[in-house]
Amino acid sequence: MRRRWLPAPLLSAALAAGWLALVRSVAPGQILLALLLGLLAPALFASLRPERPRMRKPLVLLRLIGTVVRDGLHSNWVVFIGLLRSRRDPLESRFVHIPLELRDPTALACLCVIATAVPGTVWCETAPDGSQLLLHVWDMRDEQEFIADFKTRYERPLKEIFE
Incomplete structure (x- = not known):
């Protein structure tokens, strides 16, 4: 269940942090938007992500x-x-x-x-x-x-x- 709602935790965190940096605000409404973006975007676009690469060397x-x-x-x-x-x-x-x-x-x-x-x-x-x-x-x-x-x-x- 966790992987479906949070398929890429680092990407979610980066999107949320990026949003807050772009709007230069930590107002409650902006934090809520950042969390929504961070949670929804990776979940909605998970099917577009390629397979996880395997690095051999x-x-x-x-x-x-x-x-x-x-x-x-x-x-x-x-x-x-x-x-x-x-x-x-x-x-x-x-x-x-x-x-x-x-x-x-x-x-x-x-x-x-x-x-x-x-x-x-x-x-x-x-x-x-x-x-x-x-x-x-x-x-x-x-x-x-x-x-x-x-x-x-x-x-x-x-x-x-x-x-």
């Missing part, structure tokens, strides 16, 4: 997080320098199709978030069958090298973690 996850943070910092610098030099050396931005081996929905979602979080790349779409990812790359000189690097740095660890 948490140490690989920690290493992937480190890679994403390091790549994010490096990419910020590269984008900044690229903006400064763009008049002298034009950028080569383009769309790239990356073939995927991943099939786990959670891993695919993580890959899309990573692609968008790292400056210089933006996730555009995933093929309906999940076989490829379309990215827009801000400045790319060698497409095959980019694809190989992307798959090694992000897809392979996600495959180890989730599949």
Whole structure:
């Protein structure tokens, strides 16, 4: 019974806290609305939630997080320098199709978030069958090298973690 009315307790708490932060009030009426939102939204949308993912290698996850943070910092610098030099050396931005081996929905979602979080790349779409990812790359000189690097740095660890 508890799982039906409170399918995601942490999500319920986060929604309630988020509501109170957004309205910047702890008035009784706002607390009541926050509790209603926190309890009703996860219960009403429980059928839309994917299955709980199983992580197989948490140490690989920690290493992937480190890679994403390091790549994010490096990419910020590269984008900044690229903006400064763009008049002298034009950028080569383009769309790239990356073939995927991943099939786990959670891993695919993580890959899309990573692609968008790292400056210089933006996730555009995933093929309906999940076989490829379309990215827009801000400045790319060698497409095959980019694809190989992307798959090694992000897809392979996600495959180890989730599949």
